[in-house]
Amino acid sequence: MALHKKVWQRTAAFAISVSMAATLAACSSDEGAGKPEANSVPQNLTFAITGANLENGHMDPHSSQIDSSSYVLRNVYDSLVALDTDGSFKPWLATEWDISQDGKTYVFTLRQDVTFHDGEPFNAAAAVQNFNHVVDPATASTQALTMLGSELFESAEATGEYELTLHLSEPFAPLMANLSTPSLGFYSPKVLQERTQDELKAGGPEVNVGTGPFIMTNLVAKQQIDFKANPDYAWAPELKTEDGVLSGPTKLETLTVRIIPEESGRVGALQSGDAQVAVNLTPTGLGQLAGVDINRQDSPGMPYSAFLNWDREGGTVFSDVLVRRAFQQGFDLDAAVAAAFGGEYNRAWSILSPTTPNAYEPAVEETWAYDEAAANALLDEAGWTERGADGIRVKDGERLSAEWLAWLPSSDENRALFNFMIDDLKEIGFELTYEAVEGPEYQARYFSESEGFILDFDITDWGYSSLDADILRQHLHSEGYQNASQVKDANVDALLTQAATLTDPAQREPIYQELQRWNVENVAIVPLYLTQFTTASLPSVDGLLFDSYGWPLFAGVTLTK
Numbered sequence: 001m002a003l004h005k006k007v008w009q010r011t012a013a014f015a016i017s018v019s020m021a022a023t024l025a026a027c028s029s030d031e032g033a034g035k036p037e038a039n040s041v042p043q044n045l046t047f048a049i050t051g052a053n054l055e056n057g058h059m060d061p062h063s064s065q066i067d068s069s070s071y072v073l074r075n076v077y078d079s080l081v082a083l084d085t086d087g088s089f090k091p092w093l094a095t096e097w098d099i100s101q102d103g104k105t106y107v108f109t110l111r112q113d114v115t116f117h118d119g120e121p122f123n124a125a126a127a128v129q130n131f132n133h134v135v136d137p138a139t140a141s142t143q144a145l146t147m148l149g150s151e152l153f154e155s156a157e158a159t160g161e162y163e164l165t166l167h168l169s170e171p172f173a174p175l176m177a178n179l180s181t182p183s184l185g186f187y188s189p190k191v192l193q194e195r196t197q198d199e200l201k202a203g204g205p206e207v208n209v210g211t212g213p214f215i216m217t218n219l220v221a222k223q224q225i226d227f228k229a230n231p232d233y234a235w236a237p238e239l240k241t242e243d244g245v246l247s248g249p250t251k252l253e254t255l256t257v258r259i260i261p262e263e264s265g266r267v268g269a270l271q272s273g274d275a276q277v278a279v280n281l282t283p284t285g286l287g288q289l290a291g292v293d294i295n296r297q298d299s300p301g302m303p304y305s306a307f308l309n310w311d312r313e314g315g316t317v318f319s320d321v322l323v324r325r326a327f328q329q330g331f332d333l334d335a336a337v338a339a340a341f342g343g344e345y346n347r348a349w350s351i352l353s354p355t356t357p358n359a360y361e362p363a364v365e366e367t368w369a370y371d372e373a374a375a376n377a378l379l380d381e382a383g384w385t386e387r388g389a390d391g392i393r394v395k396d397g398e399r400l401s402a403e404w405l406a407w408l409p410s411s412d413e414n415r416a417l418f419n420f421m422i423d424d425l426k427e428i429g430f431e432l433t434y435e436a437v438e439g440p441e442y443q444a445r446y447f448s449e450s451e452g453f454i455l456d457f458d459i460t461d462w463g464y465s466s467l468d469a470d471i472l473r474q475h476l477h478s479e480g481y482q483n484a485s486q487v488k489d490a491n492v493d494a495l496l497t498q499a500a501t502l503t504d505p506a507q508r509e510p511i512y513q514e515l516q517r518w519n520v521e522n523v524a525i526v527p528l529y530l531t532q533f534t535t536a537s538l539p540s541v542d543g544l545l546f547d548s549y550g551w552p553l554f555a556g557v558t559l560t561k
Contacts, residue, residue, distance in 0.1 A: 041540070041559045041560060043559055045541070045557060046275040047276070047277045047554070048258050048277070048278040050261050050263075050280045051222065053066060054072070055221040055259075056439045058201070059200070060200040061077060065482070067465065067549070073185070074551065076117075076208050076210040077182050077185025078092055078093050078210060078212050079092055079179060079182070079184060080108055080180070081097070082239060083177060090239060091237060093111055093122060093211065094108040094164070096109045102171065103172075104168045105166070106175070110122070111162075115232060117210060117211070117215045118209050120188045120189055122186065123161055123162055124159070124161060126188070126189045127186060128158050129192050131148070140449070142474075142481040147183055147184060148178070149175060154167040154168055172500055173502060173508060185210060191206075191209050195207055205217055205218060211235070213555040214554070222259055224259060227254065227255040227256070228253065228255075229254070251556065252557055252559070258275060263285045266285070271289070276541050277538075278535070278537075279534065279536075279551075281534045282413050284342070284413065286536065295534070296550075297546060297550030298355045298532055299353060299355070299531040299549060300353055300357065300465060301353060302464040302472075302525075303529060304461065304529050304530075306404075307475075307485050307525055308458070309457060309460075310324075313456070317400055317458070320382050321522060323379065323382050325378050326378035327523070328368050329369070329371045329375040330425050330430055331370060332420070333528065336424070340414070345529045345532070350519075356466070357505070358508060359468075359469035361513035363513070364516050367520050368520055379393060382395075383395050384400050393430065400429060401430075402431070402432050402459055403458045403459070404435065404460070406436040406442075407442035408439070417528065445457065446460075446484075455484060460484050461528075465531075465533070469499070473497075476524060477492070485525060541557060541559065543557045544556075
């Protein structure tokens with residue numbers, strides 16, 4: 001499926017069509033893999049990305065939680081199953097599977113012809129080693145462990161040479177979908193035996209060794225990652241596309257991932273032809289491009305949001321729910337999003353996006369619109385009745401002030417949005433300061449291996465793509481690794497756990513809707529705007545497909561003149 005020089009606006013409905021399929025190619029034959037036909041255009045593609053802190057320990061899919069790890073390493077690591085156009089699961093490294101009636105036991109029959117890039121065989125023992133690596137405390141897994149169900153996951157067992165059994169203490173509804181992601185992809189067992197966790201996090205050709213369609217050949221931190229086609233690859237899933245079932249060998253000879261944090265650099269690389277595909281492009285960047293194919297995909301999961309820290313060490317104004325509600329109503333989000341993004345993005349109302357399957361609560365829309373008078377009244381009720389000479393409210397000698405911590409790179413559009421918020425909040429006497437820092441400094445202020453979660457800020461921000469509303473468990477559960485608001489609510493914990501263990505979407509949906517209503521009242525998270533993952537490609541790129549998050553998939557790509 002080529003993009004044919006037009007803008008594609010994809011939503012979750014189509015997105016599921018190729019969810020998590022890293023390859024979408026080389027279904028049954030390795031003949032000619034990575035070898036262009038005689039006299040054809042050289043099949044060497046360059047892909048420009050932000051990098052998003054890859055060099056700071058995010059080259060291990062089992063321990064990283066950032067998107068760029070997933071869409072870069074999807075080229076290296078395969079999954080047990082793939083998700084197809086109709087939402088059904090298709091064989092990948094597993095040929096078939098059986099789930100017990102109580103939902104606690106999953107038995108997978110594995111392919112017997114799969115080898116890792118280093119020649120090691122893929123079998124049940126290798127799979128078990130990978131699951132053990134995810135749950136090992138030394139791995140310090142965040143996202144991957146949560147995707148296994150955290151405390152619900154009991155063990156992985158090789159019940160035959162090519163039979164893998166997963167044991168759960170309770171059913172875990174998102175497990176099959178999560179098993180299709182690169183976060184739960186498979187390393188060569190030799191790597192897991194011989195390499196330290198620090199080496200896995202740093203990555204490299206001798207470390208990032210999987211079964212996927214591309215083999216890593218070089219990694220230069222903060223600059224680029226090089227891959228070559230896997231000539232033996234013959235086990236991609238057969239998945240439907242708009243043009244039928246896609247199959248055939250990997251077509252590219254090489255794939256080069258260039259790390260270009262500045263959007264202007266990624267745009268320039270496309271304009272000059274130094275790159276054929278680029279991602280994370282804003283409306284401003286796209287406006288500078290002509291004659292390119294653009295794929296915009298609405299992201300399921302959590303919108304881009306501000307997380308209000310309720311329990312910062314040393315105190316925070318956000319410990320008071322009245323202040324949090326005043327903050328939520330104290331700026332004109334509709335106008336700010338429209339101005340910052342040129343009308344290309346929509347403001348968010350809920351902590352889940354409308355494209356999140358079986359979860360969204362439309363009743364929260366219009367429930368917390370901008371209301372300066374109401375925000376002022378809430379702050380008065382909270383006791384912030386005095387104002388200093390600069391107009392900022394004061395209570396018991398303390399200024400009504402909050403520190404916003406973000407990490408770089410931060411887009412011009414995001415910064416414009418935050419500036420609109422800062423200006424509006426100042427009108428109600430609320431001081432908001434903003435600081436964007438490099439990844440290592442941000443991480444040091446968020447978490448320490450010796451001290452645990454530090455969360456040295458009043459507000460931070462991000463969005464999080466997910467096919468399942470269980471993403472809220474990471475962000476609102478008292479033990480959630482991304483609970484930046486430091487919510488500690490036993491009822492919220494119980495609801496999140498209940499929803500995770502139910503397998504009927506009709507039973508899960510009202511629970512997630514209740515949690516969305518809870519957030520409007522308690523304001524742990526302030527949703528800002530609905531995100532899109534945007535990819536631009538040159539017309540010479542044929543066969544570029546996208547998974548359910550909008551991340552590009554390269555194994556079926558051919559470069560034309």
